[in-house]
Amino acid sequence: MTRNRPTLAGLMAGAAMALVAAAPAFAQDGPIRIGVLEDQSGDFAAATMVKVHAIELAAKEINDAGGIDGRPVELVIYDTQSDNRRYQEFMRRVLQADNVDVVFAGFSSASREAYRPIVNQFDGLAFYNNQYEGGVCDNNMIVTGAVPEQQFSTLIPWMMEEYGPNVYTLAADYNFGQISAEWVRQIVEENGGTMVGEEFIPLGVSQFGQTIQNIQATEADFVVTLLVGAAQASYYEQAASANVSLPMASSVNVGQGYEHKRFTPPSLANMYVTTNYIEEIDTPASNDFVERFRAMFPDEPYINQEAANSYIAMNLYKQMVERAGTTDHDAIRSVLAEGDVCFEGPSGNVCLDPKSQHMSHTIYLAKVNDDHSISFPKVWDDIKPYWLGDAGCDLTQNDPSAQYTPSAPPPAQ
Amino acid sequence: MDLLQNVFAMLYQFGDTFAFLVISCAGLAVIFGMMGVINLAHGEFIMCGAYVTASAARAGLPLPVAILTGALVAGAVGMLVERMVIRHLYHRPLDSIIATWGISLIATQGVLIVLGSTMQGIGTPLGSIEVGSRSYSLYRLVLMVCALGLLGGLYLLFYHSRFGVIARATIQKPHMAHALGVNTGRMYGLTFGLGAALAGLAGGLYAPTMTMVPTMGATFIVESFVTVVVGGADIFVGAAPAAAILALIKAGLTAWYGQLFGQIGLLVTVILVIRILPGGLSGWLKGTTR
Numbered sequence: 001m002t003r004n005r006p007t008l009a010g011l012m013a014g015a016a017m018a019l020v021a022a023a024p025a026f027a028q029d030g031p032i033r034i035g036v037l038e039d040q041s042g043d044f045a046a047a048t049m050v051k052v053h054a055i056e057l058a059a060k061e062i063n064d065a066g067g068i069d070g071r072p073v074e075l076v077i078y079d080t081q082s083d084n085r086r087y088q089e090f091m092r093r094v095l096q097a098d099n100v101d102v103v104f105a106g107f108s109s110a111s112r113e114a115y116r117p118i119v120n121q122f123d124g125l126a127f128y129n130n131q132y133e134g135g136v137c138d139n140n141m142i143v144t145g146a147v148p149e150q151q152f153s154t155l156i157p158w159m160m161e162e163y164g165p166n167v168y169t170l171a172a173d174y175n176f177g178q179i180s181a182e183w184v185r186q187i188v189e190e191n192g193g194t195m196v197g198e199e200f201i202p203l204g205v206s207q208f209g210q211t212i213q214n215i216q217a218t219e220a221d222f223v224v225t226l227l228v229g230a231a232q233a234s235y236y237e238q239a240a241s242a243n244v245s246l247p248m249a250s251s252v253n254v255g256q257g258y259e260h261k262r263f264t265p266p267s268l269a270n271m272y273v274t275t276n277y278i279e280e281i282d283t284p285a286s287n288d289f290v291e292r293f294r295a296m297f298p299d300e301p302y303i304n305q306e307a308a309n310s311y312i313a314m315n316l317y318k319q320m321v322e323r324a325g326t327t328d329h330d331a332i333r334s335v336l337a338e339g340d341v342c343f344e345g346p347s348g349n350v351c352l353d354p355k356s357q358h359m360s361h362t363i364y365l366a367k368v369n370d371d372h373s374i375s376f377p378k379v380w381d382d383i384k385p386y387w388l389g390d391a392g393c394d395l396t397q398n399d400p401s402a403q404y405t406p407s408a409p410p411p412a413q
Numbered sequence: 414m415d416l417l418q419n420v421f422a423m424l425y426q427f428g429d430t431f432a433f434l435v436i437s438c439a440g441l442a443v444i445f446g447m448m449g450v451i452n453l454a455h456g457e458f459i460m461c462g463a464y465v466t467a468s469a470a471r472a473g474l475p476l477p478v479a480i481l482t483g484a485l486v487a488g489a490v491g492m493l494v495e496r497m498v499i500r501h502l503y504h505r506p507l508d509s510i511i512a513t514w515g516i517s518l519i520a521t522q523g524v525l526i527v528l529g530s531t532m533q534g535i536g537t538p539l540g541s542i543e544v545g546s547r548s549y550s551l552y553r554l555v556l557m558v559c560a561l562g563l564l565g566g567l568y569l570l571f572y573h574s575r576f577g578v579i580a581r582a583t584i585q586k587p588h589m590a591h592a593l594g595v596n597t598g599r600m601y602g603l604t605f606g607l608g609a610a611l612a613g614l615a616g617g618l619y620a621p622t623m624t625m626v627p628t629m630g631a632t633f634i635v636e637s638f639v640t641v642v643v644g645g646a647d648i649f650v651g652a653a654p655a656a657a658i659l660a661l662i663k664a665g666l667t668a669w670y671g672q673l674f675g676q677i678g679l680l681v682t683v684i685l686v687i688r689i690l691p692g693g694l695s696g697w698l699k700g701t702t703r
Contacts, residue, residue, distance in 0.1 A: 041522060043628055046530040173673060201672050206623055206632040209429040209553065210667040210675070213422055216547045230531070230626040238622055241537035241550035262624070264536030301529065 031074040032067070032327060034059070034314075035094030037105035037115070042082025043204075043229045047257045047304060048107045051129060052077060053297045054307035055104055058314035060296065068318045069325070076100055082107075084114040091115040095122040101327040102127065102317055104310060108228065109133060109176040113403070116141065120401050125329045127317065129309035131251060131276075133179035134358075134385075135404040137393035139333065143358045144309040144316070144350075146276045148183040149387040151251040154363050154380050155274040156187045156224070159249045164221030165193035168246075170211065170235070171226035173200035179405050180226050180251065186406050196220050206231040208238045215244060222247040225271075233259055240267035247272065254278060254366055254374070258302035265372040272377075273368075276361035277308035277347040280374040289346035305347075312345040312359075316352060319343065337396045349382070355394045358385035421544050426668060429553050431660035432560035435653065436619070437633040438640040439563055440612030442648040445641055447584050447604050449506060450499060453513040455612055455637060456630025457520035462487040462613025463620035463629060464524070470535045470620075480617035484610045491609020495602050503601070517630075524627040532625035552621065559618055563611075564653055571649075580604055639679050643686045645693020655694050658682075 036055050039048040059073045067073060076098045078090040087106065094100045095118065103119070103126045106112040112128050119126045119140045127142050134147035160167070167188050171177030177200060185195055196218040199211055215223060225248050227235055236248075236259060248271040253259050255275030260268045279290050279302060289311070293303050320341055324331035335341065342351040348362035365378040392410040393400070404410050441455045452458075466483035470476055494516060502509040539551040571577035582590040583600040591597045615633065623629060640659060644651030662682055667675035690697045 041525050041530075041627075043626075045525065046626060049530055199671050202676055204632055204635075205672050205676070206629075207429070207433055210426050210664065211672065213426065213547065214668075230624045230628065231632045233624040234622060237534060237537055237624075238550065241539075241541060241552055241622065243541035243543075243548035243550075261533075262531050263534050267536065299529075301531070 031072040032102075032321070033074050033076055033098065033100040034317075035090075035098060035100035035103035035105070036075055036077040037080050037087060037090050037094065037103060038077075039082040039107050039111075040079040043231065044082040044107045046230060046262075047306065050300060050302065050304055050307040051104075051107075051310045053300060054293070054303075054310040055314055057293055057296050058311045061292075062314065062318055069322045080105075080111065084108075084111050087111045087115040088118060091118045091124075092122075095119070095124045101125075104129060104313060106130060107306070108174075109179075110174050112136070113175060116401075123329065125332065127310075127313040129313050130306055131256070131309075133176050133183070133405075134387060135179070136402075137356060137388055137395065137399075137404060137410065138401045139357070139395050139399035140329075140401070141357060142313070142316075142336075142352065143356075143385075144313045145306070145359075146251075146274075146361050146363065147358060147385050147387070148180060148251070150276070150361050150363055150383045150385060151274040152180070152183050152187050154383065155249055155251065155272065155365065156184060157191050158365065158378065159222050159247070159272060160188070160191055160193050163247050165191075166196045166219050166221045167193055167224060168197040168215050168218055168220035168222075169195065169199070169224040169226065170215075171198070171200050171224075172228040172232060173202045174228075176228065177201075177226050181224075182406055184224050184226075201227065201232055203229055204231045206234045208235045211235070212239050212242045212244055215239075215246070216242075220246060222249055224248070225250045226252060228252060230257075233257060233262075236267045236271075237263055240269075245270070249273075251275075254368060255305040258304060260368045260372040260374065261302055263372075266370045268368045268372060269370045271368040273366045274363050275305045275366055276350075276363055277305040278364070278366060278374065279303040280366070281347070281364060281376070283348070285344070285348070286346050308346045309359075312343055312347070312350060315343050315345065316341060333395075353385055353389060354396050356385055356388035357395055358388065360384045418544060418547065422547065423664070423668070425549055425554075426664040427660050428557040430664045431656055432553070432557040433619075434636055434640045434656035434659055435560040436556065436563060436615045438637040438644075438652055438656065439567065439648065440608040440610070440615065441637045442641050442644065442652040443567070443611060444605055444608035446646040446648050446651070447580060447608075448503075448601060449646075450503070450605070451506065451510050451513070452608065453510055454494070454517040454520065455513075456632075456634045457517045458487045458491060458609045458612035458630070459616035459619075459633050460520070460524065460627065460630040461490055462616030463623070463625060464528070464532060464616075465613070466617035466620045467532060467535050467625055471533075476535075476538055476621070480614065480620075483617035483620070484614035487613020487616065488606045488610025491612075492602050492606035494609070495605035499605060500598070500601070521627045521630075528627070530626065534623070534625050535621050537621045550622075556618060563614075564649070568649055576603070635676075636679070639683050641693075642683055643693055645690075645695035645697075647695035647699070650698050651693050651695030654698075658694075 038051045080086040109132050129144045131145040169181050171181040250273050254273040255278050320332045320335045323335045337354045339354045351360045363380040363383045367375050444452045462483035465486045466479045469479035469482045537552050541548045583597050644655030662678045663675045666678040
């Protein structure tokens with residue numbers, strides 16, 4: 001396991017590697033190289049350091065058990081610094097110079113859309129292990145994170161039944177927030193509710209005085225918070241100190257940025273989050289995962305859903321390579337197309353869907369209590385990522401390499 | 414009653430934005446206005462103040478004392494940075510921009526490596542008050558009072574104290590001040606330290622309301638630079654009225670069209686001011702009174 005840093009020596013080694021790897025026989029016999037592009041510094045680091053650690057844990061466990069198909073796993077790790085341009089730079093580097101077999105990359109949807117064309121250009125294979133706004137129909141991507149039909153189709157109707165039909169959405173102003181808000185809007189309307197307000201907040205904004213007042217001016221029954229990044233997380237503290245005591249619903253908080261651990265109670269009280277994993281989940285598999293994680297990384301502040309997704313993704317990749325007998329991407333995809341690539345992991349049983357190359361999840365409804373402890377009022381088993389397949393995306397037939405939304409679905413065949 | 418409630422809401426938003434602009438730009442304005450140094454590490458002095466405040470508050474100090482500790486530590490760090498780096502770059506403004514930017518990168522990354530990616534917050538004190546059907550954070554009203562107090566305090570310091578007279582003399586005619594026996598090097602050091610301490614104070618005051626991360630200083634940067642650019646070199650004739658005007662623009666646009674337009678409004682104002690009043694408000698005001 002090596003940890004590469006951008007040095008001249010590294011560059012030269014990479015260039016040499018590329019030359020050597022031109023001979024195909026070499027690539028088959030050496031270690032399996034896995035590129036890891038995650039934010040270890042910058043605005044998103046709080047939520048993403050743990051993903052790198054989860055991949056390191058999985059790599060260690062795989063190597064201790066004899067590697068993938070007898071070949072050791074070697075990680076090529078770069079810090080993408082919460083910067084979309086770094087993603088593009090490093091994606092080119094891992095695919096061209098480091099010649100990796102697969103890449104695990106990306107936190108924000110903006111970063112994913114920044115690197116995805118490069119993965120397509122070099123016909124690479126990338127795992128995106130983040131919950132996101134859904135809709136990516138691309139043969140070169142495998143997505144293990146939860147999507148809106150898994151997080152919102154469960155959360156929003158439950159919240160409306162519990163608290164009332166008037167919904168206010170507060171979302172980060174980029175592709176993730178905009179498309180997620182569109183999902184919320186649609187689900188609220190389908191269930192006979194009303195959007196009483198919707199506001200998009202530019203990334204990096206940290207002062208919410210006016211926004212808080214706008215929310216108070218409406219008759220909202222609960223607020224859907226789709227805020228992203230450390231700066232926007234200041235909202236909860238400011239809303240709590242202005243005594244906005246509305247319940248909150250989210251697909252990104254707690255399960256990603258562990259705000260309930262970072263903020264003083266009760267600023268996050270009464271927040272409901274649908275997540276496919278958080279460390280508080282009290283099952284034998286989850287407790288075992290937390291124990292192994294903390295044994296390797298004792299100081300890990302929080303093990304979030306992305307950590308579990310990254311860990312699961314490593315094991316799914318191992319399974320697919322072993323079943324295909326090669327790291328060749330077409331062979332891996334034909335294994336995936338068999339429709340029975342499943343893994344019994346920390347979050348329960350999960351399976352990859354051949355049509356969309358997304359993953360099924362057990363969805364936990366996590367409620368933040370007044371003292372910021374977590375309870376789980378409801379669990380939905382085996383929620384499938386059905387929307388893309390239903391809408392007409394079928395990667396076993398053709399590869400549009402596009403991202404679709406409810407208002408811009410795949411074109412009819 | 415409804416009218417009263419709306420008027421209070423508007424005043425509150427205006428005051429809230431005004432306080433944020435004044436408090437976050439004071440340190441930058443002092444260092445730029447008095448010394449001509451564009452301090453790109455401003456945000457990191459704010460972060461320093463916030464981190465020290467949070468640590469001190471969690472160690473058991475009462476919040477006001479913790480905030481002062483944060484300001485003092487940031488000031489001490491500022492004087493150290495001035496002695497080691499800035500001092501050698503007084504006649505090279507472009508180089509000092511690069512140097513302070515480098516300091517800011519080192520500080521952000523250093524804190525990330527040493528203290529990790531987040532720090533637990535300390536929670537906003539004082540609770541909320543009800544006005545009509547809406548509730549407001551009391552602490553943010555305190556921040557508005559602090560902003561006014563800060564302006565008053567700086568005015569007294571610069572115009573009614575021995576330090577202020579000597580500092581202004583040093584800035585306006587360094588050679589003459591030097592000839593009259595002023596230790597100009599020490600004055601520069603103290604002024605930079607004061608600017609850093611004001612940045613630390615900003616961090617301390619806003620620490621209870623924000624997420625504590627190494628990059629938190631960056632969220633103050635746009636607002637503080639915009640205020641200083643619009644205001645020009647003088648903090649009283651420039652930055653204070655600039656903060657008032659910008660607060661009006663930002664609070665108004667945010668209320669009507671949302672946060673995005675509030676940000677756009679700020680930046681458009683800067684572009685217009687740079688085009689029409691290159692010396693900023695203070696340059697223009699001083700020019701017309703001359």
